[in-house]
Amino acid sequence: MNGFVKTAMMTTALITLSAGAALLPVAANAQDQGYTIGIVEQQLANPFFAKLQQAAVAKAEELGLETMTAESQVAGDSASQISAIENMINRGVKGIVLDPANAFALVPIVQQAREAGIYVVTTNTSLDPADAADASFETDNFQAGVLIGQWARAQLAGRDAHVAMLDYDLSDKTAGARHNGFLEGFGITEDSPELAGSALTQANVETGQSSMENLLTSRPEINVLYTINEPAAQGAALAIQQLGGEVIVTSIDGSCAGVRSVADGEIGATVMQFPTNMGELAVEAIDTAVKGGEMASGVNNSGTVLITDSPVDGIESQTSAWGLENCWGE
Amino acid sequence: MAGTSGARQASSPRALAFAFFSQPMAGPLIALVAISVFFSLTTSTFLTPRNISLLFQQSVVIGTLALGQTLVILVAGIDLACGAIMVLGTVVIGSLAADGNIALAMAMGLLVCVGAASLNGGIITLLRLPPFIVTLGMFTALQAGARLYTNSQSYPIRSDFLTVLGSPAFSGPLTVTWGMLLWIALTIVLSYALNQTAWGVRVYAIGNAPNAARLNGVNVRRVAFSVYSLAGIFYFFAGWQALGRTPIADPSAYQLANLDTITAVVIGGSSLFGGRGGVVGTFIGALIVIVLKNGLTQAGIDSLYQQIATGILVILAVAADQYMSRAKRS
Numbered sequence: 001m002n003g004f005v006k007t008a009m010m011t012t013a014l015i016t017l018s019a020g021a022a023l024l025p026v027a028a029n030a031q032d033q034g035y036t037i038g039i040v041e042q043q044l045a046n047p048f049f050a051k052l053q054q055a056a057v058a059k060a061e062e063l064g065l066e067t068m069t070a071e072s073q074v075a076g077d078s079a080s081q082i083s084a085i086e087n088m089i090n091r092g093v094k095g096i097v098l099d100p101a102n103a104f105a106l107v108p109i110v111q112q113a114r115e116a117g118i119y120v121v122t123t124n125t126s127l128d129p130a131d132a133a134d135a136s137f138e139t140d141n142f143q144a145g146v147l148i149g150q151w152a153r154a155q156l157a158g159r160d161a162h163v164a165m166l167d168y169d170l171s172d173k174t175a176g177a178r179h180n181g182f183l184e185g186f187g188i189t190e191d192s193p194e195l196a197g198s199a200l201t202q203a204n205v206e207t208g209q210s211s212m213e214n215l216l217t218s219r220p221e222i223n224v225l226y227t228i229n230e231p232a233a234q235g236a237a238l239a240i241q242q243l244g245g246e247v248i249v250t251s252i253d254g255s256c257a258g259v260r261s262v263a264d265g266e267i268g269a270t271v272m273q274f275p276t277n278m279g280e281l282a283v284e285a286i287d288t289a290v291k292g293g294e295m296a297s298g299v300n301n302s303g304t305v306l307i308t309d310s311p312v313d314g315i316e317s318q319t320s321a322w323g324l325e326n327c328w329g330e
Numbered sequence: 331m332a333g334t335s336g337a338r339q340a341s342s343p344r345a346l347a348f349a350f351f352s353q354p355m356a357g358p359l360i361a362l363v364a365i366s367v368f369f370s371l372t373t374s375t376f377l378t379p380r381n382i383s384l385l386f387q388q389s390v391v392i393g394t395l396a397l398g399q400t401l402v403i404l405v406a407g408i409d410l411a412c413g414a415i416m417v418l419g420t421v422v423i424g425s426l427a428a429d430g431n432i433a434l435a436m437a438m439g440l441l442v443c444v445g446a447a448s449l450n451g452g453i454i455t456l457l458r459l460p461p462f463i464v465t466l467g468m469f470t471a472l473q474a475g476a477r478l479y480t481n482s483q484s485y486p487i488r489s490d491f492l493t494v495l496g497s498p499a500f501s502g503p504l505t506v507t508w509g510m511l512l513w514i515a516l517t518i519v520l521s522y523a524l525n526q527t528a529w530g531v532r533v534y535a536i537g538n539a540p541n542a543a544r545l546n547g548v549n550v551r552r553v554a555f556s557v558y559s560l561a562g563i564f565y566f567f568a569g570w571q572a573l574g575r576t577p578i579a580d581p582s583a584y585q586l587a588n589l590d591t592i593t594a595v596v597i598g599g600s601s602l603f604g605g606r607g608g609v610v611g612t613f614i615g616a617l618i619v620i621v622l623k624n625g626l627t628q629a630g631i632d633s634l635y636q637q638i639a640t641g642i643l644v645i646l647a648v649a650a651d652q653y654m655s656r657a658k659r660s
Contacts, residue, residue: 045477200633205484206576206583210388217384218375218628231484231580238576257484330483
């Protein structure tokens, strides 16, 4: 064994040791600060919420934090979330990631939590007012609507527009923002003659299908369609297939099933949301704040990406192949 | 009996009119014709062969499901779980069919539907619990069960056999699907069973006056149980209809089917207190609900106003029913 190798080995050993020594206090620190955070989701039967929760838990583990999790039982079930947050306050968590089931109902309990010194970050959708929580990481649904509106306008290439809209309950914050964003991006208003018709769906395939059948029967000239989400768009595609017509179908969500419909040509374009980003960003924000770093604040966009295989100039987009690698759900 | 008295007094137009109006389905039939005439005159697209075919296609699922609901309501029961049972059936069929065994999938679907409906009937008749509460509990549990079973994913249906009810039996200007023929056939068979068999007489008897029926030797509990189980067979057929119409087994579909079927039954002239009405009325009632929605969409009326119109119609139907039964008694 020559001197060079010996020196190299010694150096390596020394570096390893000193690195280990440098790490030790950090590890001890982490144990000191191995605090608990609460993660309160909406019903995990929905793959979107499930993905968000998984991402938050994984990020917390990575940062060496303990987690307490809870979920609402059905859509809009704020009562379960409130009891969960009460338990978390008692338990002395330092931060809470909350996906509020209702924008108003959770405000008082979040205020209690913050008074107890807990840093609360909302994900997916914010409270009303949004600053009732310390910060929020969510899809800018208005921006998502604008993107598909602009894309549909560009696809028409100057032809006359006959727009149909398949909505979900417009008093729902997300549904309203998507709807208004689309109108803005497409460059029309509720009163424009270009708006051929709209219908309320339950954001599923079945109601998307019958609503589109009725709209297409009365206005066969419909050539642009906005849908609240991809299942509604898939239902509409069935109606279009049966009744005929050339319709530019747009949607929002970015589920894997939805991206596959883009690849099949049933949906022209959709906007992908990023539940993983929401969960990770929220936990990072809590960790930074608890460790005395810069506190995140306000409503932060967790990302909106237009997915289409017919890109247009001036609107950034990704292909369905990219979409399939980054989508959520099965 | 109305028929014989009508024939005897046929000389008097007034008596003839009375005989007609005392038929439980007279009111719904007049309403259906009146609404259809109204939309034919006010829109150019309502009275077209294509739209008429569409009306029937949109009615088959709720219409078939409502046949089961009619049976249950005739014995003064109610089934809030009918839609959830049907949806559970469709997702069981969809998941097993994805593995390729269509016959097994259909058999299991039938078993699940009849099993769940019989469980309802068993709890209600053996434990003597109120049908409203039992089926409300089943509705909640089965809806969650279907989501757990599928992990909230939906199954695309690729088997031609499973979707046969949505395919045309005759095409021409007026497309008639196999599903429409099945709906009509089931209505005729059930109407025959209710009006011409001893079992049918017992069903009406225990709905009208359970104590009198018991004193006359009718096993009230056994007949009531048979009614709930038989309803399960209709829920299975409705599930098959649903796969034909929308080739996706989706746990989030038909969430309001329970209320839609009750609406169809009530508008169809059956009494919620049991013992009066029939499946032909329900057939017409299901069509009325769809005609109203379809026609109002074509007249460009907003979805929320459509729901208001349906709500008013339900109240009118119940009011008419009460008025008629009081008029008969006095």
